[in-house]
Amino acid sequence: MSDKQGFMKALKCRECGREVPLTATHVCEFDFGPLEVAYDYELIKKSLTREVICSRPQTMWRYRELLPIAGEPTVGRQVGYTPLVKADRLAKALGIRELWVKNDAVNYPTLSFKDRVVSVALSRSVELGFKTVACASTGNLANSVAANAAAAGLDAYVFIPSDLELGKVVNSLVYGANVISIKGHYDEVNRLCAEIAGKYGWAFVNVNMRPYYAEGSKSMGFEIAEQSGWRVPEHTVVPMASGSLLTKIHKAYQEFTKLGLVPESKWKVHGAQATGCSPISVAQKAGLDFFKPVKPNTIAKSLAIGTPADGFYALKVMKETGGHGDDVSDDEIRDGIRLLAENEGIFAETAGGVTVGVAKKLIASGKIPAGSSAVLCITGNGLKTLEAMTGHVGSTREIRPSLREFEAVMAQDKPELVAR
Secondary structure, X not given: OEOXXXXXXXXXXXXXXXXXXXXXXXXXXOOOOEEEEXXXXXXXXXXXXXHXXXXXXXXXXXXXHHOOOOOOOOOOOOOOOOOEEEOHHHHHXXXXXXXXXXXXXXXXXXXXXXXXXXXXXXXHHHHOOXXXXXXXXXXXXXXXHHHHHHHHOOEEEEEEEOOOOHHHHHHHHOOOOEEEEEOOOHHHHHHHHHXXXXXXXXXXXXXXOHHHHHHOOHHHHHHHHHHOOOOOOOEEEEEOOOOHHHHHHHHHHHHHHHOOOOOOOOOEEEEEEEOOEOHHHHHHHOOOOOOOOOOOOOOOHHHOOOOOOOHHHHHHHHHHHOOOEEEEOHHHHHHHHHHHHHHHOOOEOHHHHHHHHHHHHHHHOOOOOOOOEEEEEEOEEHHHOHHHHOOOOOOOOOOOOOHHHHHHHHHHHOHHHHOO
């Protein structure tokens, strides 16, 4: 194990296979293919066993040999190991034998799965000597970069579309980050950030640091497999924005299988999108291996990426595993949020409503068989997207401090109790 490389070997082009040094770069110079981290699995196999993993603190870093840092993590050391909840009431509501919810709505510190990718990206940025970190974001990433940079003493710049939910804007400003609001959708924000990254040389977690950043998503897959009793679930439903989370959960399952940490099995990974921004699911349903970029128009702003960077690879994973993609309308998203909240007491943001809504469709159509078991990935907290549900969850009923007035309300709801 090299002090400079850890268990990493190189950055490898996902298209041509060429390898380059482990620097802050994300595109192959030969064919412009995306780079990803390549690991020394033989070395990892000697170090990482179930017993070793179980002996470590319950954070995402218990799998650190499979995460792209050279030494110990310096940022986000408490991130991860969120609950895998057995969702019996939701299973009954959706019509499936067994259902589990991977609940990153309670992830530390900013209540979304983005804390996983950011802790990896910033730990690696520190190793590479960066002092300023930045990102292009639809909200959750901005919150996580701002919070984790503050805790690590790093300067942070976060770039967001100007129409983001207020909760996500405040959740970035409160940490003292430089928040730049752009009049445009996420893809326009991202293009600007690519220019800024090139000029200023900052560590942009989802630009020049993307190969490291994206690997953090694998920790969700590692945890699902471990918490499922060291096995890969039959079906996993994953929300798609760039498509990266879906591909990395699949990669996590592959790596655990390769290392003998879980038995060989077949699994299906399914992708969920909002109808108002569904380039990947539309392509999957049409049987295509490429997607057409779209202009987003959905309440699920955290998934509103019209030109998804990993869309091609997400389509490939669904095809390889026999998974399916689908999408849901704004009303179906709200219904999904309510279903999860009313049955399991979990309040998810709009992306969670997308996951539940798509799972409902896939189960109803038999693409996820009613007799099977599935895991739903909930990636963010509903307190961040209150606007989406305001006016759609009923209202309070105001009374004076009077038993008579209370019983008048009860008479409407449960007359049999008042009649006593």
